[in-house]
Amino acid sequence: xxxxxxxxxxxxxxxxxxxxxxxxxxxxxxxxxxxxxxxxxxxxxxxxxxxxxxxxxxxxxxxxxxxxxxxxxxxxxxxxxxxxxxxxxxxxxxxxxxxxxxxxxxxxxxxxxxxxxxxxxxxxxxxxxxxxxxxxxxxxxxxxxxxxxxxxxxxxxxxxxxxxxxxxxxxxxxxxxxxxxxxxxxxxxxxxxxxxxxxxxxxxxxxxxxxxxxxxxxxxxxxxxxxxxxxxxxx
Amino acid sequence: xxxxxxxxxxxxxxxxxxxxxxxxxxxxxxxxxxxxxxxxxxxxxxxxxxxxxxxxxxxxxxxxxxxxxxxxxxxxxxxxxxxxxxxxxxxxxxxxxxxxxxxxxxxxxxxxxxxxxxxxxxxxxxxxxxxxxxxxxxxxxxxxxxxxxxxxxxxxxxxxxxxxxxxxxxxxxxxxxxxxxxxxxxxxxxxxxxxxxxxxxxxxxxxxxxxxxxxxxxxxxxxxxxxxxxxxxxx
Numbered sequence: 495x496x497x498x499x500x501x502x503x504x505x506x507x508x509x510x511x512x513x514x515x516x517x518x519x520x521x522x523x524x525x526x527x528x529x530x531x532x533x534x535x536x537x538x539x540x541x542x543x544x545x546x547x548x549x550x551x552x553x554x555x556x557x558x559x560x561x562x563x564x565x566x567x568x569x570x571x572x573x574x575x576x577x578x579x580x581x582x583x584x585x586x587x588x589x590x591x592x593x594x595x596x597x598x599x600x601x602x603x604x605x606x607x608x609x610x611x612x613x614x615x616x617x618x619x620x621x622x623x624x625x626x627x628x629x630x631x632x633x634x635x636x637x638x639x640x641x642x643x644x645x646x647x648x649x650x651x652x653x654x655x656x657x658x659x660x661x662x663x664x665x666x667x668x669x670x671x672x673x674x675x676x677x678x679x680x681x682x683x684x685x686x687x688x689x690x691x692x693x694x695x696x697x698x699x700x701x702x703x704x705x706x707x708x709x710x711x712x713x714x715x716x717x718x719x720x721x722x723x724x725x726x727x728x729x
Numbered sequence: 730x731x732x733x734x735x736x737x738x739x740x741x742x743x744x745x746x747x748x749x750x751x752x753x754x755x756x757x758x759x760x761x762x763x764x765x766x767x768x769x770x771x772x773x774x775x776x777x778x779x780x781x782x783x784x785x786x787x788x789x790x791x792x793x794x795x796x797x798x799x800x801x802x803x804x805x806x807x808x809x810x811x812x813x814x815x816x817x818x819x820x821x822x823x824x825x826x827x828x829x830x831x832x833x834x835x836x837x838x839x840x841x842x843x844x845x846x847x848x849x850x851x852x853x854x855x856x857x858x859x860x861x862x863x864x865x866x867x868x869x870x871x872x873x874x875x876x877x878x879x880x881x882x883x884x885x886x887x888x889x890x891x892x893x894x895x896x897x898x899x900x901x902x903x904x905x906x907x908x909x910x911x912x913x914x915x916x917x918x919x920x921x922x923x924x925x926x927x928x929x930x931x932x933x934x935x936x937x938x939x940x941x942x943x944x945x946x947x948x949x950x951x952x953x954x955x956x957x958x959x960x961x962x963x964x
Contacts, residue, residue, distance in 0.1 A: 558801065558802055560799070561796070561797070561798065562795065562796070562843075563795070564846065566793065567795065567846070567847045567850060568846065568847075568850050598846075599845070599846035599848075599849035599850055599888070600843070600886060600887065601846070602886070603842040604843055604846060607838040607841075608799070610834070610835040610838060611799065611803065611833070611835030611836070611838070611839060613834075614834035615802060615803050634886060634887060635885075635887075640885045643878070643881050643885050643886075644882055646878050646881070646882075647838070647878040647879055647882050650869065650870075650875045651835060651838045651869060651870045651878075652834070652835065652870075653834070653869060656869045
């Protein structure tokens, strides 16, 4: 298939290790990848810097960052530790069956919706999304049932769906363990040293090593039996 | 029910006549209304000015405008005439069975998603939305099947849904004709003179009188047998 015949796909890219792996998978499947990141008032912009580097390194044909400042809406007792600096990022996992304070209300739904609109504009019917329901933080919008419901919605919501094309929401790592994501990414040439997973990375992208995201990531590299390239602040 | 016991609801408010009527309905149903508007790179800001006035006039307890500039994403042959000034707003209805160029890809899905996140933050399980499937422009994301699919998604996507509360997407005017919306709004004290429906209103909110939105609105007032308070540019 020549370069010009490739089908376009929108790939949500956060700057973390999961979405970087998903971008590599989408590219391997032969898509022209249009990467999309969102600045939503998160605590730090290191992950957006990481997303920019990852997009280039993994050959995205385009990378766009949309700004949606939710910090004035998403604060208070039901807000999120990721958008409200008044809520501390926890350093131990949330109790079983509970949703942690790092949950950003409807974030994945918002990002998928923007991706859906962009897909329509560029004539894409494929959206890639790094949801993971195995070694994850217990967020509701990472589960297979959620992805299925979004697919149904996408087909009712769009011109493409109405006109008989099928919109597909791909969540290719949803069933993988963190260790398997590490292995898959490495097979596909992802440089995980570029990625930032930490909820409270510093401006240089160095991780705290203590939050839930750091804990899961560190364990993933350990279980995969490979070197952890994460730059930690206290290292 | 005392003021403090009222349940909160998020109400999408565009500044047009449909969402103003929906706000009045939500208030009549006893909700504390948190109105939400979006600046998404649309051609004019007259509708946001209108939304601000309507929110105050109809007693919303709060009104927030979120900015999400989609103009750099939503242009080109599959973009929208509402966000791309290179595409002309048509002055005659789209052919039967087709979706007009004023369709903004996934706009309702994006706005509902932000509303969903805000609802979680303020502890609301009710979202009101001015979709209308009768005298409308043929957009896919205004149909009952779409609203039902969104409700399913909302319950899978959110902490509230997971914890056993039921998220409800209310579309109280979905089955009403434009004339019935006019009548319902007037019963509830909506000042339609404040609202702006035109796709290409000028900075003072004066309507072109020619686009699809103007055509549907004008016919609605005519069919309702009431005075049309719309300010037209050429009047």
